[in-house]
Amino acid sequence: MADYIPPVQSKFGQMIDVIVLLALAIGALYMPLWLGLAGSAHTSNVPDNPTWESLGQNATMVEKWNQLGYTEAAEAAELITARFDYSFSILSLLVMIVVVVGYYAIILRFSEKEYRDVISEKFGDR
């Protein structure tokens, strides 16, 4: 098999390639932030006129909150009552599994094809 001779890429073409890659990366990473989809949904049920007792804090916990600068229960109520929302649908879980497995399947399949060419050129055809 004749060795593959790659075409020479112009400086402009190289620059375009880097810009495309960066635009995709920054876009993908910032997209959830721009669309407001980033992070988990937090719920926070702050009771009216919260007290340390109503927030479930014992004497030691209150002492520690005070040391941290939260002298009133109302100041710490938002932090204490914040909870993640872990509810999810089976469909979204299945979508995630398909995306993860599909991704690795694509990579391994294309890599194998490319790898066989590399080995064939490096070591010669059998």
Add this chain to the structure above:
Amino acid sequence: MSETDITSKTMDGMGPGGTKIGLARVLGPAHVWGLGVGIVLVGEYMGWNFSVGKGGAYAALLACWFAGILYSCVAMIDSEVTSTVAAAGGQYTQAKHIVGPLMAFNVGLYLVFAYTMLEAANAITFGFLIDTVAGMTGHEGLDERPFIILAIMFLAWLNYRGVLATLTFSLIITAFAFVSIIVLFLSTTVFLGESPLRHTELMTDLPYGWLGVLAAMHFGLWYYLGIEGTCQAAEEVRSPARSLPFGTLAGIMTLLIAASLTWYVCVGLMPWEYLGQAGVPLFDAARMTGSMGLMVLLGIGTMFATLASANGCINDASRAWFAMGRDHYLPDWFGAVHPRFQTPYRAIIFLVPIALIFALGAPLDQVITFSILSGLLEYTFMPLNVILFRRKWPLNTIKRGYEHPFHPIPAIVLLTLCGITFFAVFLGYGSQLVAMLSFYIVVSLWFHFWRYRFVRRAAQFTMPWPRPQGY
């Protein structure tokens, strides 16, 4: 059996049989330890505590241990493959030789984004610490941005100037940051007279049940994320077969100790609801002891840990970018070595603005999640990599610097824990997961159908190994 000397001080293994022009081989095992632990130790100073927020204090401890098992598998697998594929690019170069070009391209990007996002997270924490200290001394409303920019620029300059100075700097400040954690632990348990730790009163049941334990695995990775970066220095260590396994395995042991001590001290000093959302938890822990000396020590420790980590991240991300440029996976302009300092200077400079974009424009937990996701994709690749490595080159066919025991159990355990962690990320950060995977799918198609045409085929295979079995 191949008699290749991977410890050669004159041949770098780049071209077939090696070339004499490359990165300087000047590092020892202590530098490898410093690089690995230096990148990761910041995980004890910030970020790990978000696992407390996701599942409660006990969930964070379980996540710490399970993540410890995951990383022990990573260290074992990586030590075997890296001690054999001793070239810049680390896992990228491994993938190129063992799995194939597209996998290598993806792994290269995992490395670059995991480390660049980690660098951005470090810079954010550095700025937050400066702001906190300024607030405590009566200077409210400090603008953090100049400090963030200055930190990244200074470390990039240090990396530009040379790897030995860079990693010696990392080694010293990492050792200081590690000793600070030990001093805090000893002070709160032995030296302060009556211990300020109140585990009995502060510990609660699991607030989310066992689902929270699974969810906590997401940020549990942060205790150790980046230890695999030791193999980025493969081309710059004097004796890869000895230094890389020793430095990596010593590093993971150091981190297991530091992570357990950090958890123990912090959950004994702060309510879990606060700890789960704190920006600088170890510094807060020192504040809670009431000792000015400890506060100063942990303040400096936090600063050093962020700088050491960002320093190692610049080192590793630039090596991966450089290696991809050298192979034409990216424009070959990036594959240049500085004629005087022998560093990949163009890659170092190019990645600076990318780190700044995220350090100045994204929230800390999101930046950390981006870094963790890239790391997780990389860890999922590792078991596939080692299984194929053993299948294509069984133990008696090429010389290995280190052979990891109990194969394939570590690979299976690692794959299972990665699956659990994907689910943990999905619980709360599913949109980032899908967005990031979509990105990798699109760039994979771009690489396979466009970029790969500029890559020489046989030239990618630079290791002097025999033909792989089955090909």
